[in-house]
Amino acid sequence: MKKGGADTARRGSGLWLQGLICGALVTLATPTALLGGVLLLPSVLVYFFDDSEGRATLRAVLLFGLAGSVRPLLALWTGGHSIDTSLSLLSDVTVPVLAWSAQGAGWLLAQAIPLLIRVALEGQTKVEMARLRGERRKLAEAWGLPAHPSDEGEDASA
């Protein structure tokens, strides 16, 4: 209960800090906030729906989103940092599509890489188990030991 309470307090203070930063960003750097907000819209959506541990999906999506947003933001900052420039950049459809695609790719990787790793691990385990079972079967045959239960199951199913 104590730990849960501490987590809730930390989350609450984090939320407050995020709100403060966002508010400051919108107030002090409105063109950047506008451009960033549009380009990182998928990350914002993931922020609300990601329930993975440590928000790992959000992290990947956000990093890819930032990677896809570096060039437009740099262009905004070097192009006068105005609302017009921001809208001009957003009016180029390739800019948001590229940023959103990058975030999509980030989401995809966050989903696919664990799956691939798991497939690889399971495969490796199966190979190992087959090897051990083979050794066990050889021992049983050579010394008249009882078969391993899993082997008996295999025999029965066969």
Add this chain to the structure above:
Amino acid sequence: MSMPPAKPASPRTGAAAPTPPAAANEPLIAGRYAVDLNRPLQGAGGGSAAYAVTDRRDNRAGLMAVQVAHGAPPRLSVFTALAELSDPRLVVPLAYGGVMGREGRLQWFVVCTAPAGPPLWPHEATTIRPWNDADLVARVLRPAAAVLEMLEARRQTHRGLRPGNLFGDPGGSGPITLGCAWAGPPGYAQPALFEPPYMAMCAPSARGEGQIADDVYALGVTLLVLALGRMPLAGMDADAIVRRKLEQGCFQALAGDARLSPMIADLAGGMMAQQPEHRPTPVLLSDPSAARARKVAARPPRLAPQALEVGGIAVYDSRSLAFAVARQPEAGARLVRTGVADHWLRRVLGDSTLAGRIEEIQRIRNSEGGPSDALADARLVMQAVALLDPLAPLCWRGVALWPDAIGSALVADSVDATTRGRIEEVIAQEIPFTWGLARADHCNPMLLRQQAKEQRALLRQRGWAGGLQRLDYSLNLLLPCRSKLLSDRPVTRMRDLLLALEALSGREDLRTMPPIDREMAAFIAAHTEGKLDKQIAGLGDAGEPEDLVIDQLSVLAELQKRYKAPALPGLAGWIVELMGPELKGWHNRATQAARQQAMAEAVPAGDLSAMLALLQDKAAREIDDRDFAAAQAAARNLDIRLARLRASSDARAEAATRLGQEGAAAAGLTALVASIVAALLA
């Protein structure tokens, strides 16, 4: 073995008949004697059935086979002691063995030399012409005494002297021949008339070896019977004859008022003395005048003026009292326990010394147990009989026997389960020693003690190497093996047993059971004199079937080696079949298969020791056991690893998720850095 001189042709013995050729697989005794069951020899067996015999090896003439009663094996000692003997005055035992009879039942025979002439007392005759003194001395007494002297020198007794078992020469004027007394236990075929009363009161199989004085006694009765030409006390049963002999004295009881020549009366009277040491020796009998002159003054029994009644029998002297107590053990025990007997002995008979001894055992008995203690009563009766008549045999709960006849008494066909149980008690309680102590002047108690202890040890020995069955064979070395498997095969020697088992191995119905059964085990234990007791005892243990087969094989292999038996491939195959397809004693399957193969290859050679060595290779077994333990440990380790792998599925999923997410984050970070660098460079 020396041969007796060839006898003239005799239709009785079939000696002159030409030897027919031996038929294939003809059953032979001792590998040479063929018994012709179609040619019985009337009267030649002295009361037992006798048949003509053909010697297939040496064509020896003048032989016969005397049938042995079931459960009455002959003495082994006479075969060794008389083996080299060649004496026309004695029917000499040559061999012992069994052949299949007409009824499909094994019959046992003692092959011996055949008497040349007819018996002195024809079969079923009631009277004969009385013999004169000269013929009795020259033709009967002197030759018989000479033979008894020779037997005594060889530490043997005859125990079959009677007119029906003495044979004249064909001419009817020469010395007589002592007939076959070897086809049963000592005195087995003797009527009570010809036995001293202390032998006659025992069952025929329980009379024991006795001493040469007992043969002198029988010879004395024989002289008397031949001189009278009739059987005295004819029609009386054995107990009545014994009682009459004890009450009146043997000579008086038999001769009565008959008219006898002084010489025969003196000789027979001396030879029939109650005390064995009062009878003349065979050496003395060879000089009848000297034997006649030697008169030992035996004290006549003290007679009481009033009788004591024991179970309906009125007795007047201590010997008769002993006999009555022995025959009526319950009534006798009551008399002794309640003090009636010692009172009668002291007050009526006037023998205070004997009364004091009886009183002493009565006192001990009453201090040991209550009136219902049957065992204490039996012990009391046994001691009372021994004290009242020290010449009497051991009497235990109605059974009278001499300690050296325990063996033959145990196996006699006539012995019922109750009597067998009584004899078992005698052995279990070491009664012969107690009996010997009560009559120490007439025996060696220490020797009896040693024998009693040995017998008790065998009785108490556990497993198949002990018990009554072991005693049956240990005390009767010529008792055929009574295994049901061998019902049609004569087996009295170990070598015969192995050959019989080899022959039995062809029977498919037997090959599912181990070759050695309980009866055979006892037989083997007795004939190997305890050297295989340890292995044999294990045969009766209910263990793993394969262990049992190995135990059987070890016994059989030892026997094959010890008795130099030929190859036994049939028996070897029987054992291999019992072992089954797997040699369970070995763990490694490859080793099992190799040993099984080697066992199968060893079968045709029939070498049981080689097969046993294959199964009991100690060094290889140790290696096999050690490797098996290692294999078990390795299997356990593999099982644990497999279980761990199976149980780690969730952990793998979690690791995959964690690694995947970190990978995705790393890729995103890389992309971000690359993007920033690219943007800056651009």
